[in-house]
Amino acid sequence: MTNTWSATGQDRFRFTRRDLTGAFAMVLCMAVSVVAAPGTVLKVVVAVLGVFAELGMLLGRRILAPDRAVFGVGLTIATGFAIILLAPQGLGEIPVLAGAAVLPLCVPDGPVRGAAVAVVAVGFGVAIMVISGSVVGLLAGVGAWFIADRTVEHAALQAERDRAVALLAELEANRLARLEAAAVEERGRIAREMHDVLAHSLAGLSVQLQAVRAVAAREGASPVLTEPLDRAAELARDGVQEARAAVGALRAGPLRSIDDLAALVSGFPGNAQLRVTGRPGRLAPEAGHAVYRAVQEALTNSARYATGSAVEVNVAWDAGEVRVAVRDHGLPAGRSPSGVQGSGSGLHGMTERIEQAGGSVSAGPASDAPGWRVTLRVPVAASGAPLAPARPESRTPAPDAEGGTEGDTSSDAANGRDDGGAGGADGKMGE
Structure with missing residues (x-):
């Protein structure tokens, strides 16, 4: 052991x-x-x-x-x-x-x-x-020692399990990040091929059609010939624009959305539950991606600093915003932090993402009971309001173990959890 x-x-x-x-x-x-x-x-x-x-x-x-x-x-x-x-x-x-x-x-x-x-x-x-x-004292002494020995050994095994769970979360996060990086690289390769072959071919076809149209006009060709040439040239120009748009979309990184939270929570290695209330609204693609990453980060920090605690993810839709709260209940009695440290930039990166989406982040000890709470507030698009064009969704498999985090796996800093060591209101660090 x-x-x-x-x-x-x-x-x-x-x-x-x-x-x-x-x-x-x-x-x-x-x-x-x-x-x-x-x-x-x-x-x-x-x-x-x-x-x-x-x-x-x-x-x-x-x-x-x-x-x-x-x-x-x-x-x-x-x-x-x-x-x-x-x-x-x-x-x-x-x-x-x-x-x-x-x-x-x-x-x-x-x-x-x-x-x-x-x-x-x-x-x-x-x-x-x-x-x-008394001989009974011999039996009592041996029994008491074995009970103490089993208790200490159980605590040691539990500590090892907690560390393994946290490490598994980190490994899963790294695995998903590598899968996403590989997907982005493949999309980039396809985009380059489309740009080099399809877009160039269509552009060349458009130039040739325009040249034929100019020759036909100079020779006084009838509309029966020139009109099909005009339509063909227009189709070629449209094809060039669409090919360029497709290349741009392929080069863009994949986006997650708030709808992916169910898969994220179900893949969390510990005890995590997702609760959704209210009528779901519409989030801009970048906002949905920011929410997903923030929840991902909060779950990873719970695995690091509150291993064994139940984690609750509550999504509440209102008329003008969506509130997402990720809350754990602190380290269970007799448990110690896993000892797995993050990079220390989690809260900063999380806040930047959400603020760029027009929202806000609050993180700190829960006020009603031991534990840590991260709350996100993101505005919901008004009914009928146009959303920003979405980049194509990634087909990267959802987390299948450890609910790990894909992107910037880190922990919280400043006034709460900090990747540097144990701390915080309930002996944890991080978010």
């Missing part, structure tokens, strides 16, 4: 609230053990052992490299056993239990790990039996 307990890199020297909470709890337990120790000498010895127990956890989590963290944890377990023997009425079993619970995370899978688990479990059970004076 991957070690998710001991820190790596620069994080090894950065203390978190979890570290401080654990250290404070250990100090309280050691203080109780010191008070419970008989005699001044034993109190001093227990106090020194308590310092070593705390030091062992510190070495294992923040100082030693992950492959050597087992030595720090072993120090904590050993001092805990010593405190149990010197002060049976104290809380020496706490550092033993704490060290034993994280020991499997510091030992690679294999026979060594199994042996370490067995030795610590039996040793802890024996210590409890000595304290309680």
Whole structure:
């Protein structure tokens, strides 16, 4: 199992609230053990052992490299056993239990790990039996250790799953971006072929027809001949214009629309729901594309910073605008951010897209409950108002896993989530 307990890199020297909470709890337990120790000498010895127990956890989590963290944890377990023997009425079993619970995370899978688990479990059970004076204490001690071990291992596996989900979102976003880039490249190739062959051929045909018409007029040809020539020349000119328009449309990138949100949400790897209210109106193609990208970005940030949380996408159509709200409920209890970081420009890019479409963006902690909310407001075209000409829709497949984001996959900055690290109102970053 991957070690998710001991820190790596620069994080090894950065203390978190979890570290401080654990250290404070250990100090309280050691203080109780010191008070419970008989005699001044034993109190001093227990106090020194308590310092070593705390030091062992510190070495294992923040100082030693992950492959050597087992030595720090072993120090904590050993001092805990010593405190149990010197002060049976104290809380020496706490550092033993704490060290034993994280020991499997510091030992690679294999026979060594199994042996370490067995030795610590039996040793802890024996210590409890000595304290309680009953064989039942042995069973209770071994059982308590295994429960703690399973709990810690489950938390580690959950953290790995959360990271895998976030990475899958990034991979899906990159895959879709590559598909779109390949589609754009192919459209460009076809456009070049049309321009080089069809448009040039039609232009040459138009020139030749005009030359024939001029010769016919000079020779005094009858209308029976000149009128068909005029119509043919006009058709050739129209064909040239249409070919140029088709080339321009092919060279333009594909546009998504607000109608594609259903496929986007259904492909999201976590628990996401789409709710649409009101009578759907009409959005300009660029506006629909901007809304799609913004929702895509918000979903990706939820996968990064609120992994495991339910995400709600609400689309509300009004007479003059459409409001789209993407809201998660923060990190579930006991979960940590996935650790997958984005580029840090998500909110800026999202805001630029929506503002260019005449709309607005607001992002920040939800006011009614924990979580993060991104709200988009985009004007709807008036009834009968002409829409901007749409570029041809891409036939790129919709997301089939992870609801990933296609375009500028990034996270939010400024006053909320920021790709630089954990933060925000609910311990997240990003949007």
